Amino acid sequence: MDQLKDKLRSNNVNKLDYQLSLEDMPTQWFNFFPHLPKPLPPVRDNGKRSTLEISQLIRPKILLEQNAPKENWIDIPEEVINKLIMCGRPTPLRRALSLEKHLKTPARIYFKREDTMATGSFKLSTAVAQAYYAKQEGREILISETGAGQWGMSVALVSQMFGLDARIFMARCSLEQKPYRQHYMKMLGCEVYPSPSTKTECGKELLLQTPGHPGSIGSAISEAIENALDTPGSAYLSGSNVNHVHLHQTLLGLEVKQQLSMAGESNVDHLVACVSGGSNLCGFMMPFLPEKNSGAKIDMLGVESTASPRLTQGTYEYCRSDVAGYTPEVLSHSMGESYIPAPVHVGGLRNHNSSPLVSLLCREGILRAEALDEFNAFKAGQIMLKTEGILVAPESSHAVAAAIDLAEKARIENKESVIVFLASGNGFLDLQGYNDVLNN
Ligand SMILES: Cc1ncc(COP(=O)(O)O)c(C=O)c1O
CATH class of the missing domain: 3.40.50.1100 (Rossmann fold)
Known part of the structure; x- marks a missing residue:
């Protein structure tokens, strides 16, 4: 324990986990x-x-x-706040010191721990x-x-x-x-x-x-x-x-903003999240839009699965989010309603289209997107487990992989970037998938 304390002190870090008190928990979306x-x-x-x-x-x-x-x-509503507290809000923001050390990067990496919620996700x-x-x-x-x-x-x-x-x-x-x-x-x-x-x-x-x-x-x-x-x-x-799902999820970004200031960070260079429909990404990133609009250079990056690469390879077209025609047609990045994504283990990234909001953010150049295959994402998930001791969900491992790439770039450029990624869920119930992909 003393060793860990010394290590934190020598890195000029107060804590590993930045946790909000209940008084500081956001009460508005x-x-x-x-x-x-x-x-x-x-x-x-x-x-x-x-x-x-x-x-x-x-x-x-x-x-x-x-x-x-x-x-x-x-x-x-107050009852919603009370139940959110029961479910694990607010969640911690952790400094990924061991991952930084492993990557030998001058970047400061943080991750928002939605894996700690009662059901294991945001x-x-x-x-x-x-x-x-x-x-x-x-x-x-x-x-x-x-x-x-x-x-x-x-x-x-x-x-x-x-x-x-x-x-x-x-x-x-x-x-x-x-x-x-x-x-x-x-x-x-x-x-x-x-x-x-x-x-x-x-x-x-x-x-x-x-x-x-x-x-x-x-x-x-x-x-x-x-x-x-x-x-x-x-x-x-x-x-x-x-939209209302994206709205409710803004709690994530609102918490992160307060937690970054607790950690003494006044700027953030990169925000990274996996993306399918887009609710974890939007909830995490939208509260940073005012700063970005005022000129802050915040790189917003969404990582999708190559099993359904709608933002990087799909078309921007009117389409429905379901296949039988019960939902309205929305202008969105899509692979088409009849597209059947491969049965990858990243089940949460298999939407054929992203939300109109995510799609607009991409069109307007506010959000960058990358697509990643399961193997490379899961490899990053393995590094996360080996360094930080945390098994993230297969979906979240896509964000980990992109954050690692950014931290490696920071090492090459010798830049003290601040990278924050979202660990949208935990992966204990996905171990079969990790095993199938990594060991076969
Ligand atoms: C753990 C986890 N992360 C991310 C996602 C992606 O969803 P969205 O793009 O709506 O955030 C899912 C979806 O099921 C998920 O389960």
Whole structure:
């Protein structure tokens, strides 16, 4: 222990973990819309059935309002704050001293530890809020999709916290790769179906079109919405892609800003997060937009999976986030609605499109994007485990890899850059995937 203290002192570091007190915990969400370079393009409602009408039926009303908030700061209901505290907010920001030493870099690397949340990922921060509003409207069952299962676990846990039922459609390949996430959800009384399933008409059609369909986030969204339409008293919740989810996740960046000032950092050079729909990235980075707009040179980098390289290789086009046509058409970077991503172990990065917000940020040059394959991402995850002792989720390992690249560049340029990356989740339930990829 003394040795660690000496080491910290010699590096002029006060602590490894920068933790906010409950008094300092943010109590408002940050409305980033006024800080965008231009408004988000309008959605198109071209479905067989009005997708806007569908949204109004299945989603709690206040969440629809939060897609375009009027106030600059939105008060978080007290019950939501209390439950967020129970779930592990605020989370620590850690200085990655051992990783820095391993890389022999003059860069100072920090990472935000969403892996410490009760379900092992950042997803709980919006799950609590969405479940709260569903309960307020008297809805009794929460229905949603999940890719790798991190979101599904969060919905299952909050359903219990609010005394509600839950039903989850999970991309079939991820369910087979990560059965423990299903066990967790079921332990909480949640129903879990592999998507595509025979429970819904659109699931049956997908299976007919593509026998052995591995499922995707898009197929699971379609089934969850169809099922919510057929289930009186239900609320459909979204794990990503939509504005109110990005809004709820701004807690991440708001906490990081305070924690960086606790660490004595007045500037940050690089913010790095993995990206699929974009909620961890937006929640983490949007609170830094005012500084960036005022001239601060903050490099914002999103790392996607080569299994669905929508930001680096997709087209910017109107498309839906589901495959059956229940969601409105949004202008977004997309691989196309019929794209079936390979059944990689990075189940949370298999969206065929990113949210309109992430896509706009990319178009306007605010966000840079890179795509990374599973092997190289998992190698970085292994370095993280060996140096920092923390096993991050497969999705987060993409951010680790990019942060390592930036730290190596800083070494070559002998630059004391400040790099902050988001550890969006932990990887204990993904060990089979790590093993399959790294040891075969
Ligand atoms: C741990 C983790 N990180 C990141 C993501 C990516 O989602 P998003 O792009 O919405 O942040 C997921 C999605 O399931 C996830 O489970």
